[in-house]
Amino acid sequence: MLKKHLILFVFAVFVQLIGFAQSNFYDVDSLREIRIYFYDYNWDYQLDSLYVQGDNERILADLIIDGSPYDSVGVRYKGFSSVSVNRVKNPFNIKLDYVIDGQDHDGVDKLKLSNVIQDPSFVREVLTYEIAANYLPSAKANYANVYVNDTLWGLYTNVQAVNKGFLNDNFGNKYNPFFKCNPENLDVTPGGENSNLSNAHGNDSLDYEPYYALKSNYGWEALYNLIDTLNNYSDSVEKILNVDRTLWMHALNYTLINFDSYIGYGQNYYLYKDKTGQFNPLLWDLNMSFGSFRLTDASSIYFSGFDIAQAQNMDPLLHHTQFSVSPRPLLRNLFLSERNRKMYLAHIRTIVNENFSNQDYAVRGQYFQNLIDTSVQNDTNKFYTYADFTTNLNNPVTLVTSDCPGITQLMDARATYLSNYTGFNGEPTITNISTSPQNFVVGDDIWITADIADATEAILGYRFGDNMAFKTTTMFDDGNHNDGLANDGVFGAIIANSANIIDYYLYADNDSAGVFSPVRAAYEFYNIQSQLQAGDVVINELMPNNVSTVTDASGKFEDWIELYNTTSSHVSTAGLFLTDTIGLLQKWELPNQTIPANGYAIIWADEDGGQGDMHANFKLSNLGEQLILTNTDSVLIDSITYLPQADDVAFARFPNGSGPFVMQAPTFNANNDFVNAIIEKQELIKVYPNPFSDIIKWNSLESVEVRDILGQLICTAENINRILTSSWNSGIYFIHLKGKNQTIKVIKIQ
Numbered sequence: 001m002l003k004k005h006l007i008l009f010v011f012a013v014f015v016q017l018i019g020f021a022q023s024n025f026y027d028v029d030s031l032r033e034i035r036i037y038f039y040d041y042n043w044d045y046q047l048d049s050l051y052v053q054g055d056n057e058r059i060l061a062d063l064i065i066d067g068s069p070y071d072s073v074g075v076r077y078k079g080f081s082s083v084s085v086n087r088v089k090n091p092f093n094i095k096l097d098y099v100i101d102g103q104d105h106d107g108v109d110k111l112k113l114s115n116v117i118q119d120p121s122f123v124r125e126v127l128t129y130e131i132a133a134n135y136l137p138s139a140k141a142n143y144a145n146v147y148v149n150d151t152l153w154g155l156y157t158n159v160q161a162v163n164k165g166f167l168n169d170n171f172g173n174k175y176n177p178f179f180k181c182n183p184e185n186l187d188v189t190p191g192g193e194n195s196n197l198s199n200a201h202g203n204d205s206l207d208y209e210p211y212y213a214l215k216s217n218y219g220w221e222a223l224y225n226l227i228d229t230l231n232n233y234s235d236s237v238e239k240i241l242n243v244d245r246t247l248w249m250h251a252l253n254y255t256l257i258n259f260d261s262y263i264g265y266g267q268n269y270y271l272y273k274d275k276t277g278q279f280n281p282l283l284w285d286l287n288m289s290f291g292s293f294r295l296t297d298a299s300s301i302y303f304s305g306f307d308i309a310q311a312q313n314m315d316p317l318l319h320h321t322q323f324s325v326s327p328r329p330l331l332r333n334l335f336l337s338e339r340n341r342k343m344y345l346a347h348i349r350t351i352v353n354e355n356f357s358n359q360d361y362a363v364r365g366q367y368f369q370n371l372i373d374t375s376v377q378n379d380t381n382k383f384y385t386y387a388d389f390t391t392n393l394n395n396p397v398t399l400v401t402s403d404c405p406g407i408t409q410l411m412d413a414r415a416t417y418l419s420n421y422t423g424f425n426g427e428p429t430i431t432n433i434s435t436s437p438q439n440f441v442v443g444d445d446i447w448i449t450a451d452i453a454d455a456t457e458a459i460l461g462y463r464f465g466d467n468m469a470f471k472t473t474t475m476f477d478d479g480n481h482n483d484g485l486a487n488d489g490v491f492g493a494i495i496a497n498s499a500n501i502i503d504y505y506l507y508a509d510n511d512s513a514g515v516f517s518p519v520r521a522a523y524e525f526y527n528i529q530s531q532l533q534a535g536d537v538v539i540n541e542l543m544p545n546n547v548s549t550v551t552d553a554s555g556k557f558e559d560w561i562e563l564y565n566t567t568s569s570h571v572s573t574a575g576l577f578l579t580d581t582i583g584l585l586q587k588w589e590l591p592n593q594t595i596p597a598n599g600y601a602i603i604w605a606d607e608d609g610g611q612g613d614m615h616a617n618f619k620l621s622n623l624g625e626q627l628i629l630t631n632t633d634s635v636l637i638d639s640i641t642y643l644p645q646a647d648d649v650a651f652a653r654f655p656n657g658s659g660p661f662v663m664q665a666p667t668f669n670a671n672n673d674f675v676n677a678i679i680e681k682q683e684l685i686k687v688y689p690n691p692f693s694d695i696i697k698w699n700s701l702e703s704v705e706v707r708d709i710l711g712q713l714i715c716t717a718e719n720i721n722r723i724l725t726s727s728w729n730s731g732i733y734f735i736h737l738k739g740k741n742q743t744i745k746v747i748k749i750q
Contacts, residue, residue, distance in 0.1 A: 704736065
């Protein structure tokens, strides 16, 4: 079964459950109405002044989006070259939660409104984002009529912000290293490097601050590690860079002649380090795609720019075949690999075949123009005439300093050129993909076979969850890999010790070209799965009163639940549900998260899915309750009941993974059996004797709380160093020393 990123599916379900409609806000079939009411009469002077000063501060306004009002939003101009103090229609950046914390419109807290200054057709940005979304995580975009103080200011493109909300939607978390790759001052001189990921700026991560904007709380060391590895150890870069996604970005930029990007001035993209530890490039600022920007490509041939005819016939491997005047290691060093080049051209083939050879892009472009036709006519502040608008879909329009190609004029010729480019054709064919055994369980060996014609080599890419990077293994046609007879065109490979979920794709090449199956891999992939059995994953530890033990990525002390994989294989949490409500077994669906063999996964029970996909939609009760873990068929995987817990005391299995639950010091994301060793190593205080009979002591005055193994409070006292215990029943007890934030397990004997 073919699947796109499962996280997107999970998020879509989440949207339906809580009415979250961010994706609908950017629906390309919808024309939005946005009304801005500035508080100050001289708002334009204030915004001009902030822009001239390079100040990112905002001024206040009220906002109405499609009839929904919002108070005290913050407004500033957006971008750089598209802004001018002599211009009426400037782009806007509007922050809805600027004053009112948490204020958003259907989940959107920031608006990016572009003024369409470089595009007479009004189509480029929206159409490019729509195409890009098929191949890698991309912002969404549509159109909005914008009013300022009830005066129509014009038709804008409404583009989703690439911010932490975007990261959470597409990567399942938002706190990892995140950079906007735009220099503080764009260098357009020969040799200007900007945010090109070269190592020319120095050997210290601080040397790169003027060229990259950190959007997370940390990450400079990780960025420098990427730069150093890319430039000096490019054979190892795949460990920290999603190379396939980078090749997709290059393929889109070169196919669509989107040169106001990494290719041109080394800017206008983002980098985010995902849960696999790999950086992912993200496209941004696509308003000058389809050849609107042609000032440079940083190569020796077109460093000073190129005309429309040259754009139509732009070599997508210039930074392999020619000299790079301005270093482009993200192109040049990746293209050192012949396989990377073939994969890159296979991605270009997919983009061309799915959008341009079939004329789908022209149909979509005309659809968008029909949608906004009246709005363009009513836009008295637009930068081109209505005739330019209707003309530029197919024919060139003269700009101030150059001509803007017609989109079909450019792309019909470009599709023809690329379709005849060496490496575009002659690829193998992949058919009849099969897996065995059909019914498998965790730990089984899985065979993947396929008929692959005209292939010299074939590889299988696979993973067991979204937090695991795809691994690759060679497929063979030698008769020894469940592939039939040797050299019969059937290739096979084994995935040993498999998980319950397997995402996979195939790739094959020969001397001429390469091909993926599915063709949008690895953004899309095939998927097979089986159900986990009871006991494969257990609830291993929890803390409903996390007062000061450990924080989540946002720095908050939240309830948490630890799962433990009891098997000797990877498992995925996809298809599992966790609930604290017995009548609602599928209350919260877990994401496609790999837990290593005999490993752990932490779920934050904080009702805050906006922090990441491992944050449940319920909290743990301080008074105790039942937790139930089931699969999609509502088969019970594990269940526990806990009683009221003391602050910073964990309820954990002892022995780890299999024993009954006891109260003990927390072992967050670690083996519960280590708790006593950890306490002894800390040497904060010694409790003796242990085991005890009639009395138990410690070597300083402390405030204590004692509970039995069921969590029932036995006694509490202040400033004591002993307790008489002759009346206690034999068994296990937990002494929590409040001042030391230490819990010690002790045993009462008769």
